[in-house]
Amino acid sequence: MIQLSSTHILYLVEAARWTVLLSLIAFVGGALVGLPLALMRVSRSKLLRGLASIYIQIVQGTPLLIVLFLSYFGLGILGYKLDPLVAAGISFTIYAAAFLGEIWRGCIEAVPKTQWEASDCLGLNPVQQYAYVILPQAVRIATPPTVGFMVQIVKNTSLASVIGFVELARAGQIVNNSTFEPFVIFAVVGAIYFAICYPLSVASRHLERKANAGR
Amino acid sequence: MSYKFDFEFLAERWPDFVAGAWLTIQLTVASIALGFLVGTVCALARVYGGPVLRRIVGVYVEAIRNTPLLIQIFIVYFGLSSLGLKLSAEVSAIVALTVNMGAYTTEIMRAGIQSIQRTQLEAADCLGLTRLQTILHVVLLPAMERVYPALSSQFVLLMLASSITSQISAEELTATANLVQSDTYRSFEVYVIVAVVYLALSALYRFALWAIGLVLFERRRKLGTPL
Numbered sequence: 001m002i003q004l005s006s007t008h009i010l011y012l013v014e015a016a017r018w019t020v021l022l023s024l025i026a027f028v029g030g031a032l033v034g035l036p037l038a039l040m041r042v043s044r045s046k047l048l049r050g051l052a053s054i055y056i057q058i059v060q061g062t063p064l065l066i067v068l069f070l071s072y073f074g075l076g077i078l079g080y081k082l083d084p085l086v087a088a089g090i091s092f093t094i095y096a097a098a099f100l101g102e103i104w105r106g107c108i109e110a111v112p113k114t115q116w117e118a119s120d121c122l123g124l125n126p127v128q129q130y131a132y133v134i135l136p137q138a139v140r141i142a143t144p145p146t147v148g149f150m151v152q153i154v155k156n157t158s159l160a161s162v163i164g165f166v167e168l169a170r171a172g173q174i175v176n177n178s179t180f181e182p183f184v185i186f187a188v189v190g191a192i193y194f195a196i197c198y199p200l201s202v203a204s205r206h207l208e209r210k211a212n213a214g215r
Numbered sequence: 216m217s218y219k220f221d222f223e224f225l226a227e228r229w230p231d232f233v234a235g236a237w238l239t240i241q242l243t244v245a246s247i248a249l250g251f252l253v254g255t256v257c258a259l260a261r262v263y264g265g266p267v268l269r270r271i272v273g274v275y276v277e278a279i280r281n282t283p284l285l286i287q288i289f290i291v292y293f294g295l296s297s298l299g300l301k302l303s304a305e306v307s308a309i310v311a312l313t314v315n316m317g318a319y320t321t322e323i324m325r326a327g328i329q330s331i332q333r334t335q336l337e338a339a340d341c342l343g344l345t346r347l348q349t350i351l352h353v354v355l356l357p358a359m360e361r362v363y364p365a366l367s368s369q370f371v372l373l374m375l376a377s378s379i380t381s382q383i384s385a386e387e388l389t390a391t392a393n394l395v396q397s398d399t400y401r402s403f404e405v406y407v408i409v410a411v412v413y414l415a416l417s418a419l420y421r422f423a424l425w426a427i428g429l430v431l432f433e434r435r436r437k438l439g440t441p442l
Contacts, residue, residue, distance in 0.1 A: 061371075061417040062410045063378035065389055070410065073396065074403035078218050151281065158283035162382060169285055182293035190282040190290065197281035 004179045009188060015171030016192050022157040022167055023196075025089045027150060030096025037101030039130075042108050052101065059098035065159055067091045072163040084165040088157075096153055103149060107142035108134060144208035151197045151204070158193070168192060224399045225408070235391030236412055242305065242387055243374040246312035250373070251366075253313060254320020255355065261321060262328045272321065279318035285379050287311045292383040308380035308387075316373050323365045327358030360432045367424040371417050378413070388412060 040052035059067070071094075072087040082090070111134050119133040161170035172189035176182050225232075261272045279287065291314075292307040302310065331354050339349040359366070381390035392409040396402040429436050 058414065061375075061414040063375040063389065063413055065378040065381070066392075066406055066410045066413060069389075069392070070403065070406040074406050077400065077402045155281075155283040158285045159379065161285070169283065172286070172289070176293065180297070182289065182297050183295070186286055186289045186294055190278075190286045193282045193286060194278065198277065201277070201281055 002178045004175075004181050004184060008175045008179065008185075011175060012168065012171050012185075012188060012192060015166060016168045016196070018165070018167040019154065019157050019169075019193075020196065022085075022088060022092065022160055022165070023150070023154045026092030026096045026153045026157065029089060029093030030100045030153070033093060033097035034100030034104060037097055038104035038108060041101065041105040056098045056102055059094060060102070064091065064095045064156055065162065067094055068159055068163055084160065084163050087163060088160040088165050092153065092157065092160075095156070096149075099149060099152070100146065103145050104138070104142055107138045107145070110141050111137045140211065144204050144211060147200055147207060148204035151200045154197050154200070155193065220404060221401060222404050222408075224395065224401055224404075228395050228399075231391050231395060232388070232408065232412065235386065235388040236416065238305075238385070239374070239377055239387040239416065242308050242312065242380065242385065243377045246309050246316055246377070247370050247373060249309070249313040250316025251320050253317030255324050257317060257321040258324035258328055259350065259354075261325050276318045276321050279315055280322070284311070284315050284376055285382060287315055288380060288383055304380070304383045304385040307383060308377070308385040312373060312377060312380070315376070316369075319369050319373075320366070323362050323369060324358060326365075327360075327362035328354055330361050331358055356431070360434070363428055363432070367421065367428075370424060371420050374416060374420055375413060 037052045037055065040048040041056075043049055068088065068091045071091045072082060072084065075082055075087070115133055115137065116129065119129045124132065157167060158169035160167055161173065164170070166174070168189055172185050176185045179185065257272045257275065260268045261276075264272070288307065288311040291311040292302065292304065295302060295307075335353050335357075336349060339353040344353065377387060378389040380387060381393060384390060386394075388409055392405050396405040399405070
């Protein structure tokens with residue numbers, strides 16, 4: 001049995017970089033898909049609203065783990081063998097898009113209706129209304145919950161370990177397999193996750209207080 | 216694409232899926248009930264407790280909400296057993312899910328309890344209600360009614376998150392799927408089926424929570440309006 005040493009801890013910290021990278025991929029992918037979803041949810045077309053709603057219902061009603069298994073093992077057996085990073089990236093994008101889409105829909109709807117009417121009176125077309133009036137205000141409302149959701153993303157990247165992607169959680173398992181001190185190792189792994197997530201939680205709360213200060 | 220979908224294994228393996236789904240229901244109902252209890256007590260402590268108690272609950276909530284459930288499950292299952300406390304996979308799953316649920320419930324219920332106005336407590340006092348009566352009827356039930364939508368979504372999210380307990384070989388729905396797909400090599404079909412079962416379970420949970428809400432909250436039943 002190998003003794004737990006500082007090298008192991010260093011290995012864990014280095015693996016945390018992959019957790020951060022995976023979180024960034026998930027957030028960027030989720031934002032790119034989530035924004036159109038949010039806009040579809042508030043669109044005037046019943047079809048677009050329905051489609052976005054079905055997508056969100058399905059993704060929010062299935063565990064992320066199953067989405068991961070489907071895109072890694074499922075697509076693999078269909079003949080599309082994906083790299084674990086790609087499979088994880090796709091799964092997290094699907095997952096984050098559904099939640100961000102729903103969060104942002106609420107934020108767009110929270111912009112007072114009078115803003116729509118006023119910009120209408122100024123003769124702005126719908127694209128201009130979104131670009132210059134609605135979205136800038138929605139962004140301000142959306143920042144605290146979005147930062148809060150980033151915590152969920154970081155935590156959920158730990159699931160990528162089950163398809164063999166070596167990020168922080170998987171690195172913890174690997175170290176555990178050689179040193180066999182699960183309590184200490186997973187506590188350290190948990191502490192590293194905490195070090196990433198806690199600042200985000202605090203930032204989210206701080207932003208929320210600041211946003212509500214004017215009211 | 217030359218792949219042919221084949222769901223024939225279902226004819227033989229469907230009892231496995233039913234058993235897995237049943238265990239998922241058992242695990243999650245137990246941890247939702249226990250977690251709600253833990254969370255409610257912690258929320259009361261957070262609002263009405265002394266500074267030390269408030270601090271302890273605060274640390275618990277932040278520690279759990281900022282670390283992944285997977286790691287929490289590993290600590291309970293592998294960690295505790297290495298310290299000499301051996302729990303079965305199912306018990307570990309319930310413990311980890313309960314601890315997790317408790318932290319989220321604390322935050323949600325705290326918001327509800329803080330929304331109860333002081334005058335309500337004073338009125339309860341004037342009516343001569345005991346402390347316990349006040350907490351149950353004047354604080355907790357109305358607080359719960361206010362945050363019931365948030366609580367319900369958190370309960371459904373916990374049910375979905377219980378899939379992670381498959382990683383410590385609790386034989387619930389996801390673990391069953393992993394087993395069947397490794398026997399049949401039909402991973403795509405298996406996971407699609409399980410995804411559909413989870414969707415059905417979420418719908419079932421949402422419906423059950425809505426019905427429970429009707430029973431619990433008189434206002435909703437009689438007037439049809441939320442608080």
